[in-house]
Amino acid sequence: MMKRLPILLLLALSLTAASVQAAVDYIYPAANSWVNRSGHMIIKFNENDLTGVRVTVNGVASDLIEVGSPEYRKLFKDFFIAQAIWDSGPNKLQVDLFRGGQKVESSSTNIYYVAQSGDRQAPPEFASNTMHVPEREQQCVACHNMNATPAQMNSNIAKDNPCFRCHKKLINVKYVHGPVGTYSCGYCHSSKGTPKYAVPKRGAALCYECHADMAAQMKQRKFVHGPIEAGMCEACHDSHGSQNESQLIKPINELCLSCHGHLLTKIHVVRTTTGEGHPLKGKPDPLRKGSGKEMSCTSCHNPHGGQVRYFFVGNPEDRLALCQLCHNK
Structure with a gap:
């Protein structure tokens, strides 16, 4: 009997570890990470039969959002997707899950927002965000084309360009870069980039490929x-x-x-x-x-x-x- 104890104990531990799953997966932004755009917030909840979600950012709570209806599940399954509005610097994000009006789980993390127009830098304890990696893309493939061809990346028809579906906020500004305005994402981004869809070059090395006139001017400037x-x-x-x-x-x-x-x-x-x-x-x-x-x-x-x-x-x-x-x- 004593010889079986370690085996039984190991089995019990393995079952316990398998049953422990985070109630919330922070798809984007990742938990304890930093971002430089106030864009999508994508959360996956892993509790069955949930009826509601409440999101709190820096102490400001949303209304209870109904997520249990057939209509919601048909559109979003077990995801919650919202437009995030972060404060510059650290943000405390809390997600409360409800079933039948009763809170059943609560999860929290910190997101650091580095506004592009600001001078702040994220502390080293916050990781950078990379959305297009296999483990994250796998969560999205049921609804999104995560392997766009070069032709699709350059399609000037919004519905045919898979990039536009998630990134359309980029053109919701007063002054839009020409390729962005025509959905020509593939002009700068590569599906074979590292990480995926990254630009193959940065700064002038990329910009001067189109703005050759500026490159010529700078060579002539003293x-x-x-x-x-x-x-x-x-x-x-x-x-x-x-x-x-x-x-x-x-x-x-x-x-x-x-x-x-x-x-x-x-x-x-x-x-x-x-x-x-x-x-x-x-x-x-x-x-x-x-x-x-x-x-x-x-x-x-x-x-x-x-x-x-x-x-x-x-x-x-x-x-x-x-x-x-x-x-x-």
Whole structure:
């Protein structure tokens, strides 16, 4: 009898381990991970006969969401899919599962949101998210085409482009990158990328394949802005689109000052009669009359580079000549 005890004990332990399954699987974002877009939240619940789900983010709880009806199960099976709105920084996500009005399980995790227009970086304890890996794609294949062909990835008909079904929010902005607006996902992304659907190149190495004119211009410039010289196009531009002109990740002055913040602590260029520096906003741009554009950093500086130091527009060697572009009296 004593000889059988280890076998029986091992069997009991194995049955216990097999029966223990997380009540909630965080498909996207993954548990304890970080994201840089406030996009889909996909959760799979593993409890039978559930009737409701409540999601709480940073203490703000949703209504009880009915998930037990035949109509819901036909559309979503045992998944809960919602549009996540994260706060910048850490977010506590809690998922409560209900059966017959009674809470039966509760699960929580932390998601760290690094806004693309922000300067924050995720702490090392948060993992990055990669959706298109076999174990996650396997959860989605019942409803989604997870193996798009190059032709499908470039289809300009929304219903025929499998990428668009999940990523259509990328074009819900004011300024959309051309290939994104025509659903030409395969122009930049590869189905054979590592990870899957990753871009094969980053920064200027990829951007210059289409923007060859910019590459030629930069070769001719005597002075090139640091991020451009380093090929870091995405330091300033969102490759899909944004609410800012030229697909900038922030409004122009806010973007420039995120690196050149020291200019906020001093008089810029010259002290005016008001005691302040040269206006950077709130005044019509004299060089772009009729455009409705206001003064900004780019009124005087070319953000990519120029033939003179400080990238002055029009390339005047003398600073006074720059001033006379507008002040010509």
